Amino acid sequence: MGADIRVENLNAWYGQTHTLKDINLHIPANHATALIGPSGCGKSTFVRCLNRMHETNPIARAEGTVRIGDIDIYKDAAPVEIRRRIGMVFQRPNPFPTMSIYDNVASGLKLNGFRNKRVLDEVVERSLKSAALWDEVKDDLKKKSGASISGGQQQRLCIARALAVDPEVLLMDEPASALDPVSTAKIEDLIFQLKSQYTIVIVTHNMQQAARVAEHTGFFLTGTLVEFDKTHKIFTNPSDKRTEDYITGRFG
Numbered sequence: 001m002g003a004d005i006r007v008e009n010l011n012a013w014y015g016q017t018h019t020l021k022d023i024n025l026h027i028p029a030n031h032a033t034a035l036i037g038p039s040g041c042g043k044s045t046f047v048r049c050l051n052r053m054h055e056t057n058p059i060a061r062a063e064g065t066v067r068i069g070d071i072d073i074y075k076d077a078a079p080v081e082i083r084r085r086i087g088m089v090f091q092r093p094n095p096f097p098t099m100s101i102y103d104n105v106a107s108g109l110k111l112n113g114f115r116n117k118r119v120l121d122e123v124v125e126r127s128l129k130s131a132a133l134w135d136e137v138k139d140d141l142k143k144k145s146g147a148s149i150s151g152g153q154q155q156r157l158c159i160a161r162a163l164a165v166d167p168e169v170l171l172m173d174e175p176a177s178a179l180d181p182v183s184t185a186k187i188e189d190l191i192f193q194l195k196s197q198y199t200i201v202i203v204t205h206n207m208q209q210a211a212r213v214a215e216h217t218g219f220f221l222t223g224t225l226v227e228f229d230k231t232h233k234i235f236t237n238p239s240d241k242r243t244e245d246y247i248t249g250r251f252g
């Protein structure tokens with residue numbers, strides 16, 4: 001099941017540059033939440049703070065509290081455990097290119113020492129089914145490499161890989177922006193199905209996409225969270241003039 005995310009006074013820096021400023025936010029469990037805002041406003045930095053990816057950059061630093069369910073991710077657990085519980089999918093599909101489809105999905109479990117073939121087979125099948133890819137690849141699981149399938153299939157493979165380790169949260173940073181419209185629709189359908197089991201946070205430049213998939217939307221501007229509300233409210237009756245200017249295309 002998904003866990004909720006509570007962010008309190010989150011600040012982030014790259015070197016001396018203060019990139020995220022005092023973010024406070026509650027992301028509900030088992031829903032999709034969209035993050036929108038103009039380029040460079042800090043959306044990616046924010047989601048990278050939610051699974052401690054931000055600190056993998058040597059010049060980057062974060063302060064504040066992020067709770068995923070009962071866990072304070074900066075205090076109670078090691079980054080490796082955090083990244084298992086909080087999966088991430090990026091803009092460009094990044095399957096392991098030389099590994100088979102099967103091994104891509106099984107990689108996280110194998111890394112954690114799982115060797116039982118029956119269990120691995122089950123998890124690979126279940127994860128590929130959850131990512132709506134099983135029917136397209138089931139006959140080539142060990143024959144084809146992760147790089148040999150289409151871009152849209154690669155992105156669903158990356159989602160299957162993230163799901164295989166049984167996360168509670170799935171972070172998606174512009175997961176469809178490199179894909180064609182048909183593949184994009186498949187990813188959106190998938191988000192719709194997955195959110196009953198996982199908490200999904202999706203960064204998107206596409207406001208129609210946010211409106212289609214997410215119950216809640218946050219609007220970021222120059223490192224601050226200007227407004228967070230039900231998606232319908234954000235797009236029809238925002239409380240802040242800056243949100244209105246953005247969604248009506250006056251800037252960004």
Ligand SMILES: Nc1ncnc2c1ncn2[C@@H]1O[C@H](COP(=O)(O)OP(=O)(O)OP(=O)(O)O)[C@@H](O)[C@H]1O
Nearest residue numbers: 014019037038039040041042043044045046057205
């Ligand atoms: N690795 C980095 N080193 C230094 N500064 C960075 C780094 N990554 C991002 N920044 C800066 O942090 C700010 C926020 O960037 P971020 O990528 O989080 O924004 P974004 O809203 O996701 O943008 P986009 O929509 O273009 O992906 C920008 O000013 C950016 O230049």
